[in-house]
Amino acid sequence: MNLRRAIFKPMLKLAMERTGHGAALGFEVTKVRRGEVEMTFPYKPEVVGNPITGVIHGGVIVSLLDTCCGTAAMTMLDRPAVTPTMDLRLDYMHPAQPYEPVYVSAKVYRDTSNVLFCRGSAWQGDPDNSIAHCVATFMKVDSPDISIASALRRRLRRLVRGAGTKSDEASR
Amino acid sequence: MTDVTQIIQNRLAVAKRASNPQAMLDLIPYSAFIGAQAKIEDDEVLYWLERRPSNIGNPSLPAIHGGVIGGFLELSASIEILYELDVSLIPKVVDFSLDYLRPGRYKTIYANCTVLRQGSKLVNVTATAWQDDVGRPIATARCHFLLA
Numbered sequence: 083m084n085l086r087r088a089i090f091k092p093m094l095k096l097a098m099e100r101t102g103h104g105a106a107l108g109f110e111v112t113k114v115r116r117g118e119v120e121m122t123f124p125y126k127p128e129v130v131g132n133p134i135t136g137v138i139h140g141g142v143i144v145s146l147l148d149t150c151c152g153t154a155a156m157t158m159l160d161r162p163a164v165t166p167t168m169d170l171r172l173d174y175m176h177p178a179q180p181y182e183p184v185y186v187s188a189k190v191y192r193d194t195s196n197v198l199f200c201r202g203s204a205w206q207g208d209p210d211n212s213i214a215h216c217v218a219t220f221m222k223v224d225s226p227d228i229s230i231a232s233a234l235r236r237r238l239r240r241l242v243r244g245a246g247t248k249s250d251e252a253s254r
Numbered sequence: 255m256t257d258v259t260q261i262i263q264n265r266l267a268v269a270k271r272a273s274n275p276q277a278m279l280d281l282i283p284y285s286a287f288i289g290a291q292a293k294i295e296d297d298e299v300l301y302w303l304e305r306r307p308s309n310i311g312n313p314s315l316p317a318i319h320g321g322v323i324g325g326f327l328e329l330s331a332s333i334e335i336l337y338e339l340d341v342s343l344i345p346k347v348v349d350f351s352l353d354y355l356r357p358g359r360y361k362t363i364y365a366n367c368t369v370l371r372q373g374s375k376l377v378n379v380t381a382t383a384w385q386d387d388v389g390r391p392i393a394t395a396r397c398h399f400l401l402a
Contacts, residue, residue, distance in 0.1 A: 129283065134259050139282065141284055169353045
C-alpha cells in the first residue's frame with residue numbers, strides 16, 4: 083500500500099472534523115470507505131431552528147448531508163482532483179427529535195467520467211425511519227496542487243514559517 | 255400553551271408588527287450560529303452572512319461551506335414567509351433543492367427570496383445568493399414549507 087492510500091482516509095476524516103464549519107458543528111466521521119461515509123452529530127442547542135420545540139434547524143441537516151456526500155465523493159478519486167457540489171436535493175420526512183444525536187450516511191451510487199452521483203440519509207433511532215433523504219451530484223475537477231504530497235509540503239512550510247514568527251516574537 | 259411558546263409567539267408578533275426581519279432571525283438560535291442577518295432595503299428583505307472562520311468549507315481556497323450556503327438560504331426562505339405572510343408559527347420545511355453556480359468566496363454572501371405560491375397549507379419559495387454582483391448568483395434554492 084502506498085503512502086497516499088494509507089493516509090488518505092485518516093486525513094479526510096481529520097480535515098472534515100477539525101476545520102471550518104465541520105469543527106463548528108462538531109460531528110464525528112465514523113466510517114470512511116471507498117464510496118461510503120458515515121457520521122454522527124451530537125445534539126447542540128446552538129443550532130436549534132425552532133425555539134419552541136428545540137428541534138435543530140434544517141440547515142444543519144443540509145450541512146451534514148452535503149459534507150457526508152461530498153466526503154464519499156472524494157473517496158472515489160484516483161487522481162488529484164476536487165469535487166465541487168453541482169446540486170443537492172433534500173426531502174425532510176419528519177422533524178428531528180430534540181436532544182438526540184443524528185446519524186448520517188452517504189453512498190456514491192454511480193461514478194462516471196465527469197460526475198459522481200450520491201445518495202444520503204439522516205436518521206435518529208431507526209435507520210429505516212429517516213428524518214431526511216438527499217441526492218447530490220458532484221463534478222470531478224482535476225487539481226494537481228491538491229495532491230497529498232503538495233498539501234503536506236504546504237503545511238510543513240507554514241509550520242516552519244509559523245515557528246519562525248513565534249521565536250521572533252519571543253526574542254523581542 | 256407553555257410559557258416558552260407564549261414568549262416566542264409574542265416576540266414573533268412584535269417583530270411582525272414592526273416589520274423587523276432581524277428580530278425574527280434573533281428568535282432562531284441557528285441564525286447566530288452561522289451569523290445570518292437581515293434588513294429592509296427598497297421594500298424587500300436583504301439577507302446577508304458576513305465571513306467568519308467557522309463557516310469555511312475548504313480551508314485551502316478558502317471557500318464558504320456549501321452546507322452553510324444551503325442552511326443560510328433555507329433560513330432566509332423561512333424568515334421571508336414569516337415576514338411576508340400572515341402566519342404565527344415557524345414554517346416546517348418539506349423539501350429543499352439547491353444548485354451551486356459558483357464557489358462561495360471567503361467574503362459576505364447576500365440573499366433575497368421570493369414567495370412564488372402560497373396555498374392554505376403549502377408555500378413555495380425561491381432564494382438566490384450572490385457576492386459581488388446580484389447578476390452573478392453563487393447559488394439558487396427552491397423550497398416547500400408547510401404552514402400547518
